[in-house]
């Protein structure tokens with residue numbers, strides 16, 4: 001059987017690693033649901049006993065995600081038209097096995113509606129509160145546009161400064177590829193400092 005060549009596709013790599021942290025029945029968060037692709041993958045992973053909270057600030061993204069979910073017959077995802085900084089209103093602290101951020105703007109949508117450095121850093125703090133020990137925060141970052149460049153830099157500084165006794169941060173960059181391919185950051189909350 002042909003193997004999936006994981007390092008050639010950033011979003012597939014980001015999701016494959018994320019899924020390794022998720023069990024059926026888990027609570028997970030799609031912080032930026034966009035067109036709903038990640039929401040569907042997460043909902044499949046947690047199954048009918050699990051739950052996905054999916055956030056986006058755009059009506060268009062919420063609609064596209066809801067349509068995608070219903071097209072796949074998925075009913076274990078709640079799509080919320082709010083910023084990811086509202087995560088704590090829905091997701092109890094320490095309850096999620098994964099929180100996924102796919103930063104930037106909606107492909108095929110309004111490019112001026114994009115994640116911003118300040119709000120993303122606030123959202124990442126919310127995500128660290130939401131995940132349980134052993135859980136993961138996944139961030140797919142794009143630095144091919146101005147806001148994305150600043151945002152990536154600030155996110156990387158934030159991750160590098162996390163307490164190494166509590167968190168482990170790892171980063172992937174497609175070193176030799178053209179046109180600013182997305183980059184991936186993962187942060188996991190250590191169990192008992194291990």
Ligand SMILES: C[S@@+](CC[C@H](N)C(=O)[O-])C[C@H]1O[C@@H](n2cnc3c(N)ncnc32)[C@H](O)[C@@H]1O
Pocket residue numbers: 031032033034035036037038039055056057058061082083084085102103104105106107113114115116119
């Ligand atoms: C790259 S797209 C996400 C793609 C999506 N994960 C998918 O699988 O299709 C980024 C999304 O982030 C959303 N966004 C921007 N700021 C946000 C915020 N503060 N909270 C939640 N979503 C936000 C945008 O509206 C856009 O839909």
